[in-house]
Amino acid sequence: MAGRLAISSEGKLIIECTGEGVVFVEAEEANCVIKDLGDLTKQPDLETLGKLVYDIPGATNMLQIPPLLIQVTKFKCGGFVLGVNVNHCMVDGISAMQFVNAWGETARGMDLSISPVLDRTILRTRNPPKIEYPHHEFDEIEDVSNVTKVYEEEILYESFCFDPDKLELLKKMATSEDGVVKKCSTFEALTAFVWRARSEALGMHMDPNQQTKLLFAVDGRSKFVPPIPKGYFGNAIVFSNALCKVEELVNNPLSFSVGLVGKAIDMVTDSYMRSAIDYFEVKRSRPSLTATLLITTWTRMPFRSADFGWGKPFFFGPVTLPGKEVILFLSHNEESKSINVLLGLPASAMKRFERLMEI
Missing domain, CATH: 3.30.559.10 (Chloramphenicol acetyltransferase-like domain)
Structure with missing residues (x-):
């Protein structure tokens, strides 16, 4: 997640482990309380919610966007919103939340309840492929x-x-x-x-x-x-x-x-x-x-x-x-x-x- 997306010589999407890090943005404190966002279980105000998740200005394709971007927005009531922008090519929803939950456990000084398994070869294609x-x-x-x-x-x-x-x-x-x-x-x-x-x-x-x-x-x-x-x-x-x-x-x-x-x-x-x-x-x-x-x-x-x-x-x-x-x-x-x-x-x-x- 700290690397960057690239295209290999074989034309496949890869991660270059550049160590450039995750983009973390702390927004200016919102001039309202969280309740002012309204009932988010119904149709949300997308213009407002879009301001809570960071994106790379001017990016024209996903190779120009880091795999993970985080934005924290604080509100006058003391609450905050954690906006997570993750590339689906990297992880599915279960793995994305595994990362967020592990981050929370680390912030609380706890050991990880689930350690990540990073071996992608588990799901590699067979040789030769069989349809x-x-x-x-x-x-x-x-x-x-x-x-x-x-x-x-x-x-x-x-x-x-x-x-x-x-x-x-x-x-x-x-x-x-x-x-x-x-x-x-x-x-x-x-x-x-x-x-x-x-x-x-x-x-x-x-x-x-x-x-x-x-x-x-x-x-x-x-x-x-x-x-x-x-x-x-x-x-x-x-x-x-x-x-x-x-x-x-x-x-x-x-x-x-x-x-x-x-x-x-x-x-x-x-x-x-x-x-x-x-x-x-x-x-x-x-x-x-x-x-x-x-x-x-x-x-x-x-x-x-x-x-x-x-x-x-x-x-x-x-x-x-x-x-x-x-x-x-x-x-x-x-x-x-x-x-x-x-x-x-x-x-x-x-x-x-x-x-x-x-x-």
């Missing part, structure tokens, strides 16, 4: 329903709160409609529900030939054989996917889409993940996002365990809105088991999506 599975996450889907045209409208962002009662109702809907699904997780039910609703709201089901793809990251740490050592510092996630016609997704019971999500989770095995690593090494492609929904969930990230000596944080969250293909799942607050669903949609689609959220 053993179809990797539909990279498939290009044709936009036959012309969703691209809909996105020319103004994009509205909203956050929808699913409290424990609503989440339980979704799970009951998924398991009682036709008896196909016997049980499902909260993630499976909520993901299936918003995937179906977003596809319908965008009008993708109007063309019977339109396909849709669901992408979401699966933590592979415990799924590799043998499991990755605790404390592995890097990216240990793999994208899983589900693919179907939008017409099927919308017209079938919720159990249909829940079943697709469940199968996508179950297919992530050691051999599948090794195949995905080798696929990327051979093809050098990126997942296509046409007619695709990417679910990103922060609900299980150990944000609230970060403690620099003043206790646990009362809030955590992103300072940027998700891209048009992304839905973000966030914890509502520490006391509640509610989940906030944050997304952006064209204005006309957002009206339809709002109605579909009424359960």
Whole structure:
């Protein structure tokens, strides 16, 4: 994290261990108290939040930006905000929070509860590479329903709160409609529900030939054989996917889409993940996002365990809105088991999506 990104002679992204250090910025004290930021569990004020995370002025590509930038902003009430800007090429969310929590333990004079494992060869490609599975996450889907045209409208962002009662109702809907699904997780039910609703709201089901793809990251740490050592510092996630016609997704019971999500989770095995690593090494492609929904969930990230000596944080969250293909799942607050669903949609689609959220 103290080095700098570079491109190797083979055209691969590498870290040069220059020892230049992490960029640490202490901002001027804000002329307000933290409560003035408002209710951050709803749609945040991005202009304000953007001032709480430092970026390199004038940088035109990520090679000009250090892997980690930190900004501390103090408020009149005595509270402070820790803004963390980390390059996802370096670490996934779990490793990023492992670093922040270790930093907090060090600040409190404690031994590290989890020591970092820096051996990236654990997830290297096989020699020779072996692509053993179809990797539909990279498939290009044709936009036959012309969703691209809909996105020319103004994009509205909203956050929808699913409290424990609503989440339980979704799970009951998924398991009682036709008896196909016997049980499902909260993630499976909520993901299936918003995937179906977003596809319908965008009008993708109007063309019977339109396909849709669901992408979401699966933590592979415990799924590799043998499991990755605790404390592995890097990216240990793999994208899983589900693919179907939008017409099927919308017209079938919720159990249909829940079943697709469940199968996508179950297919992530050691051999599948090794195949995905080798696929990327051979093809050098990126997942296509046409007619695709990417679910990103922060609900299980150990944000609230970060403690620099003043206790646990009362809030955590992103300072940027998700891209048009992304839905973000966030914890509502520490006391509640509610989940906030944050997304952006064209204005006309957002009206339809709002109605579909009424359960």
